[in-house]
Amino acid sequence: MNKALYNIFLFCLLISTTIYSQRKKDSLYIEADKLKHKDPKLAIDLFERSYEQSLEKKDTVKAIDALIGKGKIHSHTMNYSRSYDDYWKALLLAEKIDSKTFINRLHQSLGWLYSFYNRDEEAIENFNKSIAISKVMVKKKYAPKGYIFSDYFALANFYRVRQQNKLHNIYLDSCIQSIDNVKRSYYLEAEIGYKLTLEKKYNKALKKLNESKKYFQENAPSYLVIINHLIGNTYKEKGDLSKAKLHFIESIDLSNRYSSHTNYKIMDYDKLTDIYRLEKNYEKAFHYQKLSKELNESIFGSKSENNQTLFKLKDTYRIAKEKQEKLEAIRKIKLLEQEEYIWFLKHILLGVCICFLIISIIIFIRNLKISHEKEKKTIEEKQKLELDRKNEVLELKNKELTASALQLIEKEEFLKNLKNKLSKQKDNVDVKVINRMVNTIQGSPSSNWKEFEARFTSINQSFYTNLKEKFPKLGQTDQKICALIKLNFSSKEMSSLLGISVESVHTSRYRLRKKLGLERNDSLSDFINSI
Numbered sequence: 253m254n255k256a257l258y259n260i261f262l263f264c265l266l267i268s269t270t271i272y273s274q275r276k277k278d279s280l281y282i283e284a285d286k287l288k289h290k291d292p293k294l295a296i297d298l299f300e301r302s303y304e305q306s307l308e309k310k311d312t313v314k315a316i317d318a319l320i321g322k323g324k325i326h327s328h329t330m331n332y333s334r335s336y337d338d339y340w341k342a343l344l345l346a347e348k349i350d351s352k353t354f355i356n357r358l359h360q361s362l363g364w365l366y367s368f369y370n371r372d373e374e375a376i377e378n379f380n381k382s383i384a385i386s387k388v389m390v391k392k393k394y395a396p397k398g399y400i401f402s403d404y405f406a407l408a409n410f411y412r413v414r415q416q417n418k419l420h421n422i423y424l425d426s427c428i429q430s431i432d433n434v435k436r437s438y439y440l441e442a443e444i445g446y447k448l449t450l451e452k453k454y455n456k457a458l459k460k461l462n463e464s465k466k467y468f469q470e471n472a473p474s475y476l477v478i479i480n481h482l483i484g485n486t487y488k489e490k491g492d493l494s495k496a497k498l499h500f501i502e503s504i505d506l507s508n509r510y511s512s513h514t515n516y517k518i519m520d521y522d523k524l525t526d527i528y529r530l531e532k533n534y535e536k537a538f539h540y541q542k543l544s545k546e547l548n549e550s551i552f553g554s555k556s557e558n559n560q561t562l563f564k565l566k567d568t569y570r571i572a573k574e575k576q577e578k579l580e581a582i583r584k585i586k587l588l589e590q591e592e593y594i595w596f597l598k599h600i601l602l603g604v605c606i607c608f609l610i611i612s613i614i615i616f617i618r619n620l621k622i623s624h625e626k627e628k629k630t631i632e633e634k635q636k637l638e639l640d641r642k643n644e645v646l647e648l649k650n651k652e653l654t655a656s657a658l659q660l661i662e663k664e665e666f667l668k669n670l671k672n673k674l675s676k677q678k679d680n681v682d683v684k685v686i687n688r689m690v691n692t693i694q695g696s697p698s699s700n701w702k703e704f705e706a707r708f709t710s711i712n713q714s715f716y717t718n719l720k721e722k723f724p725k726l727g728q729t730d731q732k733i734c735a736l737i738k739l740n741f742s743s744k745e746m747s748s749l750l751g752i753s754v755e756s757v758h759t760s761r762y763r764l765r766k767k768l769g770l771e772r773n774d775s776l777s778d779f780i781n782s783i
Contacts, residue, residue, distance in 0.1 A: 278302055281318060289474055289510040292325050299325070312349050316342045320354075323361065328512050336365050352394070356385040360406055367410060379407050401430045401437065409443070438467040446482050454490040461486060474510040477503050481516050484523060493527050500524050518548050701732065704749065708735055718783050726767060733760050737780050 284298035303318035323338035339361050346354035363378035386400035408423035424447070431437050442464040448457035461483045468475045484499030500520040507517045521544035528537035709716065712735075719726065719734060726734070729750075736746045743757040750757070765776055 278305070278314060280305065281314065281321065284318075284321060288321070288325050288328075289512055292329055292511050296322055296325050312345050313351070316345050316351070316354050319345070320358070320361075327361075327365075328514070330514060332365055332368060336362070339365065352385055352389055356382050356389070356403075359385070360403060363406065363410075372414075375410065376407075379403065379410065383407070398431050401427055401440075404430055405440065405443075438464040442479060442482060445486070449482075449486045449489055452489070454486055457486050458483065474506070474512040477506045477510070477513040477516050480506065481520060481523075484520070488523060488527065493530065497524060497527055500527075514547075518544050521547065701750065705732075705735070708739075712738070715783065722783065723768060726764075729760055730764050730767060733757070733764055734780050734783075737761075737777055740777070 280298050280302035284295045284302060287295040287298065299318045299322040303315050303322070306312070306315035306318060319338045319342035323335045323342065326332070326335035326338060339358055343355065343358040343362070346358060359378045359382040363375045363382065366372075366378060367375035383400065383403040386395070386403050389395040390397055390400055404423050404426040408420055408427055411417075411419035411423060424443070427440055431440065441460045445457045445460035445464065448454075448460065461479060465476065465479045465483070468479055480499045480503035484496045484503065487493070487496035487499065500523050504517050504520045507513050507520075521540045524540040525537050525544065528534070528540065715735070715738065716731065719731060732750060733746065736749065741749070743754050743761075746752075746757045747754045752760075761776065765774075768776070768779060770776060770779060
């Protein structure tokens with residue numbers, strides 16, 4: 253087991269503690285947190301009770317807090333197997349509620365546990381997962397820029413312990429950049445002090461380490477175990493062995509007082525052994541070597557009760573994770589099948605709706621068309637009836653007009669015949685008197701036509717207007733002939749009404765055909781009736 257690596261792990265655990273310190277805790281948790289250094293066993297029991305109680309209340313957040321508290325104590329007391337159990341249980345719960353903060357820090361803790369057993373691939377995988385989550389949280393402003401510090405710090409120390417100095421320096425620079433404009437970190441100051449020691453810049457190193465010591469005396473006394481060890485190491489490298497011994501011994505006393513960082517006692521014993529050998533005090537050198545061996549065997553020995561699985565890291569989390577992933581895959585498949593079925597039903601429903609809509613539109617258009625056709629037919633029928641009625645009235649009036657005109661012609665014929673007969677009988681008859689009487693009764697052709705024309709115009713109001721518009725060159729005689737043709741008068745009837753001879757009527761009809769542009773086969777009567 254790499255003792256220096258364990259030092260780094262405990263260092264990062266203390267950094268991540270601040271993430272949860274502000275969360276509201278129950279009374280069991282608060283009491284356990286107070287006792288974690290004074291009475292670790294009782295603290296573990298209280299954390300377990302807090303965990304069970306939180307599960308009963310379905311308070312997942314508090315349950316995760318309690319598991320993390322247990323895991324930290326187990327890791328401080330070198331019981332890594334149980335620490336691993338606590339962390340993977342907490343991670344499963346954190347993934348269940350999708351808490352990015354918990355998932356982030358638990359991956360970091362699991363990374364350290366894997367690294368203790370030199371399973372570097374799994375360790376780096378978990379560290380990188382932790383960094384990836386932190387970057388997303390910082391980018392989306394769910395967390396401040398300094399939130400990613402502990403992730404970079406974990407990898408920086410991981411590579412330093414493995415003497416990959418180039419990668420160590422890269423991640424240490426990332427640590428410095430991540431806390432830019434953020435409150436000063438004395439954890440980082442202590443690590444920089446250690447780096448300065450390796451660079452043989454002892455005075456600068458001691459200055460940073462002593463500044464860190466003042467901070468931890470007030471804020472985290474248990475971490476002074478590590479600080480005194482680092483200061484002692486700096487004095488040893490500088491050659492001031494007396495001061496180095498004092499700080500190593502103080503580191504051991506603090507570890508006993510706070511029941512914390514037990515592995516540092518082994519490193520302190522080893523350093524004291526080296527110093528006394530240099531001083532040729534072999535008795536004390538042997539004494540501290542013996543203490544180191546006994547403590548190392550009790551903590552890291554293969555027969556240790558707490559570390560039966562020290563060289564065989566349990567894969568409970570991995571197995572549980574794989575089962576969870578399989579169940580999640582099955583759930584997703586079922587969900588996809590359900591979504592596909594719903595998608596299929598939606599498309600069928602959509603198709604039915606579209607078909608129904610199309611059919612409805614077709615029926616609506618068809619009914620609308622039928623309705624329009626019926627309405628149009630009704631209007632046409634009404635118009636036809638109205639036209640027929642008007643034509644009937646017009647025809648009736650024209651018949652009356654014709655009858656009246658014929659009566660007028662007959663009257664004229666009768667009076668003419670009477671006048672002829674009376675003129676032949678001269679005995680006892682005053683011919684002049686008779687002629688005056690006949691002339692009084694008999695109207696002139698001009699007055700007869702005016703009377704006829706007035707009545708014709710009142711009945712056929714648009715006839716003359718249409719005739720004049722279409723054939724503006726027609727004379728009055730032509731117009732009269734047209735009116736009489738419309739009423740189906742014969743040539744003889746026309747001559748009587750117009751007071752002209754039948755031959756004149758024939759001549760007028762012939763000229764009218766030419767003016768109207770009719771051919772020999774064209775009917776003059778049909779043409780005039782169409783105007």
